[in-house]
Amino acid sequence: MQSNSKLTQDQKDWLKIMSAAHPEIQFAIAGRTTFAFQHKGDTVEFATAFCSDSEKKKRAKVGKYFALCRYFDEHTVKLKLEYFNNLVDFIHDDIYNSTY
Numbered sequence: 001m002q003s004n005s006k007l008t009q010d011q012k013d014w015l016k017i018m019s020a021a022h023p024e025i026q027f028a029i030a031g032r033t034t035f036a037f038q039h040k041g042d043t044v045e046f047a048t049a050f051c052s053d054s055e056k057k058k059r060a061k062v063g064k065y066f067a068l069c070r071y072f073d074e075h076t077v078k079l080k081l082e083y084f085n086n087l088v089d090f091i092h093d094d095i096y097n098s099t100y
Helices: 009-021 060-072 081-097
Strands: 026-030 033-040 043-050 077-080
Touching: 009 060, 026 060, 026 081, 033 060, 033 081, 043 060, 043 081, 077 081
Parallel strands: none
Antiparallel strands: 026 033, 033 043, 043 077
């Protein structure tokens, strides 16, 4: 079954306000995974959101919204900066170089 997730106007407004109020929180998208992250010294604290395989269209704002919600709910992971960069690169490379 295909789904078509979209943000409501309230969710769009919240994302815009919170992104502007917290420029220290950045986003990265690798394949179907969105990361909301913040550098903290030599570590990175991050939360993720995943786009389901059943989605008709991958919408970056939907991923950013859910990753940011999880970040503020403190559903985060902390990794050394090097490991975080390797994780994002691995996901990106795995998605685009896979044969399945």
